[in-house]
Amino acid sequence: MPHPPRIGDRPDDVAAPAFVGRERETAVLAGALAQPPAVVLLEGEAGIGKSRLVHEYVATGPPGALVATCPPFQESLTLGPIVDAVRQSRAGAGLPGLRVSSLVGALRPLFPEWGAVLPPAPEPLDDPQAARHRIFSALAELIGRLRVRVLVVEDVHWADRATLEFLLFLVARRPALSLLLSYRPEDVAPGSLLLRLSSRLPAGWTQLRLTLPPLDVAATAGLVSSMLGGERVSDAFAAFLHDRTDGVPLALEESVRLLRQRDDVVRHDGEWIRRSLDELAVPPTVRDSVLERAQRLAPAARRAAEAAAVLAEPAEERLIAEVAGLTAAQARDALAEAVRSGLLADDDRGRLAFRHVLVGRAVYDAMTGVEQRRLHQRAGAALERQRPQPVVQLSRHFQAARDVRKWCAYAEQAAAHAAASGDHTTAVTLLVRLLTTAPVRTPAAVPLAVRLATAASDRREPVDDLHHEAIRTLRDVLARDDLAPRAQAEIRNPLGRLLLQAGEFEQAHAELARAVPDLSHDPVEAARAMTYLGYPLQGPWPAAVHLGWLERAAEVASGIGRPADRLALTADRAAALVTLGQEQGWAVAAELPDDVTDLEGARQLARGLANLAYVATGWGRYDDAQARLDTATQLAGRTGYARLNASVQAIQAHLDWYTGRWDGLSGRVAALIADGGLAAMGGLEPFLVDGLLHAAGGSPRRAEQRFRGLLADAPADSIAVLPVSPAAALAALLLAAGDVDGAAAATDEPMRTIGAKQMWVWASDLARIRLDVLLAAGRAAEAAELVAAYEQGLGDVDAPASRAALLTCRAELLAAGGDATGAARGYAAAAAAWAALPRPYDAALTLERQARCLLRAGRADDGAALLSDVFHALAGLGARTDAARVGTGLRELGVQVRRTWRRGRRGYGDQLSPRELEVVRLVVTGRTNREIAGALSRSPKTVAGQLNSAMRKLGVTSRTALAVKALEAGLLPADKD
Known part of the structure; x- marks a missing residue:
């Protein structure tokens, strides 16, 4: 009776590789995640085994892991990886029994299929950042209710910005969970938020960066043996494979499968060997191996593999069959063959996908363009029947299929979904691609351009390539010959705001000014454009020009009937006037009501009061500033205006610095700075106050870093665009150090701008240090001129x-x-x-x-x-x-x-304190915070704080860099013979 075939008896029958050669990494990973909160950064090249290590940890570690995977697309639905992971974790269960709060109703746009069980949607927010913060808070609550212990996010180098921002949000919130993030370091963009996760963790978090190395020869032999029935692999064969694949597990696996299919390896005397050193040639790349193995599949199996490559995400058997054009029976046999070949594998949810994205990409790239388009069309048709519709995937498939009508329709839906969820970066990416690559006619292009400009101006990320790409796209639309004046104005208006954010003031002024005459059909937008032109922006315009625009804005605003719009315009005009140093601005501010009952009006009032409090602080009207901040805080709390609440706290910190309320100020400032989104929202006051406290407290180097950073990063379109305070503070430091020329250079430009715009109310800090600098430089005549100009410019204000x-x-x-x-x-x-x-x-x-x-x-x-x-x-x-x-x-x-x-x-x-120096010396020996705490009889929290302080003083962000810096600085005792 014949015995059943063993592994290796047939060339196409190769087992999945065992998990070998990662004992140390597994132990280190488990140890770090056992002490939450922790961030583990798992990095390595493609195919090195990051996903395998993650899956082994999830399968064998404690329960409570939620696994999200970032798809290899340029964009995805807002928070797509996290949302998909939560959705799959509750598949068939929904939300009953989780006892979520009403806040979770904000997740309805992300989980439309749970509409029957989610709480009602809260009222919409007019502020994009507040909307984003609310969604983040709701999703964090939901993850907490799911009792997630470790949030795993794979392939973070492909993560959309919203997902990275959410991870930063979680870190700032200090939840009772840890993060495990895998990525390819070579594919992380220079400005990626992932870099902040790796360098700016708040106190209390531990961080581990785990880099996976290639397998050595012994581990290579073990992996190959596991695929070939567990029998021994000859030393020569293992060394040969290791040399040809560099010990990369994916390349090893692909090579072994191909060699068996070629029948190029055989068993001899109880071990696997090559047929001939001279005859055997292992393909140098994964691509070659994959393609040769794919060609060995039967036609139906090859069609199924190509369909999976087009879908590019884990998919059910039914969907792959439909895209491949196979019957159910044909698909079962074809997919079984593809799985046996090792090209495809099923996940724990019963879906099929390539074992690695590189494998799928190799299959996709080998297809002809005609075949790719045909399968993308089928994929789009199949996915259209899903509910909810995956609009981003549909947009991608119909774009690849060159079905312009459906591509445009789904791209618009995806952009609208992203904007509604507060993910303006994805919205901008989709709309830019649509306007630049699709043949969109002008009547349809105009509303798309307006949406693009609005979404781009709502982004609060620092000005980047996407920002400039949006500007170029809008200018291309404006260049069309068949664009009516009204349509031009509707695009120029938000384009002007984009240019303000980019610091292109003269061009922004020109676009806004050109838009105003053709905005008569929309008095609210016309008045807003005039008010923007009334702000004292950097540029050649004197105060009289700005005042003229504010007068025109007041005339238009007087005829606007909607109270919330009128209130917002009044608040903005008042802030612009007092920023210009005009006493009449306070009279306009007095027109604001003490309170309003409707949500939008309350938020507009809170925002206006916060802006006026900021300016009142600059004027020195501290009681007035405090009263407005108190009211703004109450309104922000009542309306859930989270972003404004953070800004109010930032202004309060600056006010407390001025008025001498320094008790606990350093801690409050540190907490505000730890809020990663504050700088992006323009709240730079905590960074300024932090620098001022360091300057006064004996840390001039730290202070100088803060002031220089502020001068480089100050938002160009903020209500008070003159960086006078950091310039004055930096000049004072430089002058105290004897650098008269440096102090003069720091004050030159802001002093010129104040004089040109006659905004002398902002010179209380700058004029004094500028006078000291001029006198120290022996420029007595200029010093006298400065004081005279200051006195004349103030007048009776x-x-x-x-x-x-x-x-x-x-x-x-x-x-x-x-x-x-x-x-x-x-x-x-x-x-x-x-x-x-x-x-x-x-x-x-x-x-x-x-x-x-x-x-x-x-x-x-x-x-x-x-x-x-x-x-x-x-x-x-x-x-x-x-x-x-x-x-x-x-x-x-x-x-x-x-x-x-x-x-x-x-x-x-x-300088390092003695207690900080003790911690540094133990860090150099490789001890963990917990071990150091035990050795020094301190709490781990205290050790973490002292370690963070030492890193800050030495200007480093990692333990390795700290050790190097400490050795270079001679802070450690020399070794004794």
């Missing part, structure tokens, strides 16, 4: 901060002219003005100048007594740098001062 600054500047001129007594009186008046605001830090610094004038005037006792008061005031604030300087001066006068700081333990500035 009630801007308390600028009034105090002007008094300080006048006193400084007297001191520079040798009138110490007059200068002392001037400084006393200025200090009183600062204290009345209140701005205690500036008051103390001004009193220091008064004290030094008293000393020069021969009033040593008065000067010393005043310096002593200043020392205690600065120490009480926590301004260590300034207090130390004053303390040195007092000791030179023979006055003993005690070095005590309000916050207790001394600061070490940019």
